[in-house]
Amino acid sequence: MDVYQDAVQYLQSEHVPVEVETAVLVEDVFHEEEEEEEVVMPSYLSSLQEESIDLPVTPTSCSSEEMLERRLLVLKGIVESEEVYLRELEVLLMPMKALRASAGTSQPVLSSQQVHTVFYQVPELRDMHQSFYSDLKARLNAHCHTDPASGEQRDMNHTDSELMVGEVFLKMVNQIGLYGGFIQNYEDAVEVVRKCTQSDPRFRTLAESMMLNNGADKSRTKYTFEALLYKPLDRVTKTTLVLRDLLKTTPAEHSDYVALQEALRLSRSFLSGVNESSQCKRDVMLSHGMRRQLMRDGFVVDGTDGERNLRHIFLYTDLLLCVRLKHTTRGKQDQYRFCWYLPLAGLKLHWSADQERPSDTHLRLHTIRSKMYLLRQQIRQQSRGSRGMSFVARTKKKLEQMDLMLLTYSPLYRLELHSPSGKSHTLLLSSLYELEEWREAIHKLSADNIETVPPDLLTLTSACVKLRMTQQPPLQISRAVEDTESLCGTLRVAIHSARGLQQPARVYVCVEVDGCDFYDNETQTHSSVHSLNPYWDQELSFQVDGAQNLRLLCVSQSDRRDDTVLGKTTFKLESKSLHNGWRRQILQLGSLELTLSLKYSHHRLEPPSSTASPLPVFSVPIETVAQQDGVLVPHVVRCCVEEVESRGMDEVGIYRVSGTSSEINALKNAFNSNLREAVTRLRSVDVNNVSGVLKLYFRELPEPLIPAELFHSLARMLDIQDKPSRLVSMLSLLQSCPVTNRHTFIYLMHHLQRVSEKEDVNKMSLMNLATVFGPSLLRPPVAGQGDDPAVNISQEVVVQVQVVFCYLQCNNLPEAQISVPHDTDAEDDETTHM
Template sequence: MMDLYQEAVHYLESQHVPVETETDVLEEDVFHEEAVSCLLSPLQVESIDLPDTPTSCSPEEMLEKRLVVLKGILESEELYLRELEALLMPMKALWASAGTSQPVLSSQQVQIVFYQVPELRDMHQTFYSSLKTRLSGHCQTDPGPGEERQMKHTGHELMVGDLFLKMVNQIGLYGGFIENYEKAVEVVRMCTQSEPRFRTLAESMMFNNGADKARTKYTFEALLYKPLDRVTKTTLVLRDLLKTTPEEHGDYATLQEALRLSRSFLSGVNESSQCKREVMLSHGMRRKLMRDGFVVDVSEGERSLRHLFLYTDLLLCTRVKQATRGKQDQYRFCWYLPLAALKVRWVADQEKSDHTHLRLHALRTKMFILRQQLQQQAKGARGLYLSRSRKKLEQMELMLLTLSPVYRLELHSLSGKSHTLLFTSLYELEEWREAIHQLTTENIETVPPDLLTLTSACVKLRMTQQPPLQSSNIGESLCGTLSVAIHSACELQQPSCVYVCVEVDGYQFYDTQAQTHSSVHTLNPHWDQELSFQVDGAQNLRVLCVGQSDGQDDTVLGKSTLTLESKSLTQRWRRQTLQLGQVKVTLSLKYNPHPSEAPSCTAQQRPVFCVHIETVSQQEGVLVPHVVRCCVQEVERRGMDEVGIYRISGTASEISTLKAAFNTNLREAVTRLRSAEVNAVSGVLKLYFRELPRPLIPTELFQSLATALDIPDIKSRSVSLLSLLQSCPAANRHTFLYILHHLQRVSKKEDINKMSLMNLATVFGPSLIRPPVAGLGHNGPSVDISQEVVVQVQVVFWYLQCNNLPEAQISVAHDTDTDTDDETTHM
């Protein structure tokens, strides 16, 4: 007797359905969302954020939109019918084999698997044919000259409400399918595991994916889920169609009734399927909510505040519909992504446009003024006024939450579906990334969600009730200036370029985040960089250590949170070490309380070139300016073997670009420095010293240095020159010592780079030491111009030859609280 399995395969092939024998995991599986997105294409959930703001348009514009919606519905119906046909394709062969001695499925199992599917196909086929006929009659020809009025009239005459009402009156068929769905899936899974013939069949379903005749591969279970997914969209279809139908249109009342019936049916389904909220996954685990919170979702360039829910097997993005008083909030479905094979990456901070900066500044200023008014009028104002003002402040905060985020979390599913989320806080983004990564590393099997039930359950399951509005926070907080000096890090697992990101909370009137520049590639990075925050309502400090690798994404190496208590912070620096995972970061804090001030427009970094070194030192909180240290570190990283380093000039345009970057954005400058020509880096360093308004060695010491060089006794000469160096201001002295030690290290590779101590003294002498300018009232005899260059070079050459130069101190002392030892905070 002929093998019944082969008969089934032959039947499928006769219907032009290829059957493949491999049993590998299929690319198009039960979690594929492309079809879902196609179903939703004409029915997009509103992108308007909280609260709703109704749009207004003319009846003619509404009718045009209505026609677009109807065409989209027709396209999605056509796709859905192809999916149902693909699902029903093997039914005849399976019924035929059920009556034999070797059935693939028993007749009872066939009935369970295909229960109500033929009826659903017939119902939608009738609806599709009728809708297509009416739309075809309406859109046969484009309007010619003089026909515009007739087309508008035809738009009013196009009646489809009765078709939708007829379909909704038969929607009860879905009730039977939904009740039977879990049994059908159980049969499919059981037979897929136990029956090889059915497994080959179940994993080789195909359907025609459109006019291009491309075929898409699905599992049996994936197609079986399609009706369940489709019925949850019925209300959305009718709601969108009703929104584009003028109230005076003949369809309006009919569509309203269809929408009421649809909602009533889905409400009944929801009540009868409460048990589905805890869906059993593979490995005996139930679907649970692991984390939720408010994020900014980016779609087609538009930002919207969304409530994101992370379950054990999927991410669900919803839109909150805030209810009126006495009623419950509602959640509307936006999108979901299964965690199986989900790829996650985050992108470092993105620069805001000037327009966005101005908009944020205006918003922050309005918030600040409104809050000041609330505080002043809190005692005398009426309750209604205060309530309205607080509500207005909350709405401004919501807008700020939507506009200000700059960190991108990109999500890419196996099916090619992608979404982008934005965060203001890198710390919060990393928490989401860690939570998703922990779940995706496990053996995940996603059960297709009942989106209606799952979305409705969000009201009860949510852990985060409201967006993170600072205006609702109560408790002790800081108001004033918080300074954070980042010193160094240690215990890295491997050499890296590392930077530290610091975040504070509180009202968003001021910038709440700052970062150090990136260190050189090392195991023990040092920054000694001071970050300053204007705070109002700050309670927590968050610190993250981030590693950078060439050609790879940044990686958060560790993070920690520190509670800010005014009683433990003073106007004197307090030094401590934070344990950030496996990395230790040493920092110092000080706090100067004062009344909050109106936010200034986003402060730009003060320039460093052509500025007195004492000023740069003071504004950076260091003794050796960052531009000097960064250039020296970069030269020592990759320029020590460069022939003629400091003698051969770099490209003028590249030096000019780096100079501009250091004057505006230190982090960007250091990033550019990493890839710049090394001679351009050395050129920037020489340019910085040349453009100092006053030389590194004060001009009033020039005559004394020249005299000291003439002292015959070597010991006396040494004492005199070192004493003159000690008389220099602190920033000048330590920067001079820092550059001298660097040049000594360069000269140790003289056999390679051809830069002797004399060569280096010749290059740097005229920049570091300058004679007094005649006529400016300097004291002492003038020096012969012919001897000036000799003195400049010989002084630097002598210091470079000195073997007992003091070490340079890079930063000011940040640990002046000598009563307290350096403490380590473990998080």
């Protein structure tokens, strides 16, 4: 097709006079040169230090031959992409010569200055990429058509057999500055196109009917002029991504590696410069000599109208802007549409966690996660196969769509924004850590009380397109990295204790992991009792895929106002240091010092299952409950004891006065379904209901805390007249109890001894407490089992009360071990301070 003649014929059909183009005009427009510019390699290239730039880690899990095969696929994909981009530039340039020729007539479509503005730097970009494409394709063809002799194995390390493309990429990147002029001129070019499209029907017809031949299939795609002008903007950001992917598949010992490192550094440096330049252009002068600057942006869910809508939030120095990304039809540029904005001056923030998700939401999330898991598996399989990069690209696109759906339906945290003008909006987030970062950033700016300069909303929203181009904030919740250092398996986190509180508080710890979101990646401990030194010893477990970071927050719980984040931190997960057993860590979260232990086991993950209801706590063997909690003393026992000791030690008749049956049953159901919710309710009910729950738990154990087979032995020991000898025998017999039963019993005895120490206030003596708990803790064997004689009820009660009373009188009870040791494995006894 003769591009120039087609354009001339179109303009003449619209009765636009066109002057005949001369050879000089062609040279003026295209500035073609006969010789290629020689690329001078920087003198420091050979000594480039890797730490000078943030480079991707070269995979080490595959051989050099496999990496080179992947590298070849990446290069073929780059060539295919360059072919499409060059065709797009050719279509964009198609009317340029004719429009310039028309500019010298009495009825110009565009003036000479307008033609120069619309096509500024486009011919140079076309020439640059044409040269790059030709060089790269020639080297690729020469490599692919060079076959070793029959029966001879190719030596991939031989210089003649290596595919050398580093200098081709370096040459192209050294000319990437051409894009700088295009980007600075872009808004002016688009403005000319828009104005002329509206004012001149001849140009409008041309601008809305740019046709691109799609190659071998002979199909054609229709573009708008504006969409084609956006292609170079999109391309300059892809250059960095292409170089990163190519470097990841290039072995470190390859001759191209250093050159590709330098090319990636130059490309990133250029993008950074573009971003800084565009930032300066966006600045608006505010009061006190400050300028409006973009401080933070990202994708969140807007729940303002009771519906969940994915939105892009931009936090500026003086305002918060909410826009939605509007995807357009193929060939057209995506746009942002304004939703709302709030001035930061006087903005009030309130955050909270939603209650349990509805069952239909759980089902929807499970369906999404299952599909994401299957797509992820397909990508991993096909990346090792030969179905081509296009299949992998399509699968990744589907995975991104699933990720967006997960981002929309998974949030549980609400950040409410209240403006002095009466306007309110609600942002929903899946991560408490991310919510706290947003809250901190907004609060810091709003506290400065900056006077807002009313924004030009159209200009501000339009600028989001350029921000998206230069910054590329991730749409996804998380991105798992295919890296030998990332974790895939089960990660267990035991939260022990914290210290450093300035005043007593109820504190819980929120734990989050990154990686793929096929499984729940966020959970929390129960809240501690009101204390200066919060203590949990609670074990949490995660199924992780691609996890690299652990995020922790200590949160102070309040009944009357927002919970307060006392401190947060991110911890780098290293599989090597966690793989040999429990490893104790001491982390600094603001002013708090948090002690925890970590353990990781690598294994192949099963597909995500629907969230199963937790196993019940009541009427279940105590060993099963303790194993489920990852402790030796079940959480229900500990939490009730801690709450009684916190606010019930002075209560008259504690453990003797009954609570309300409805409240006790409600707490029982809560412990059976959600530990965190149960502990939260425990903090607010009457303390007699708390003591009632503890008594009910022991009463409903299917087997008594002291095994029934020890009943008659303990009864005989009561006949020993010498008290010290009797206590020694009873303590010795206690050692034969199962470990969970023994430690729970000792823990309870110590608690009841502390209760009796306040007998003058609460009127609960050791005998009173033994009378209350004896029948629950000790029961005789079922009649007919064993050789021991049957016991009548009156004898049974006497034995139960006297046995517990004797243990309560013991002053040398051993200390109870509450949790399973998390730092006694071999090579794991060192403590790391961070």
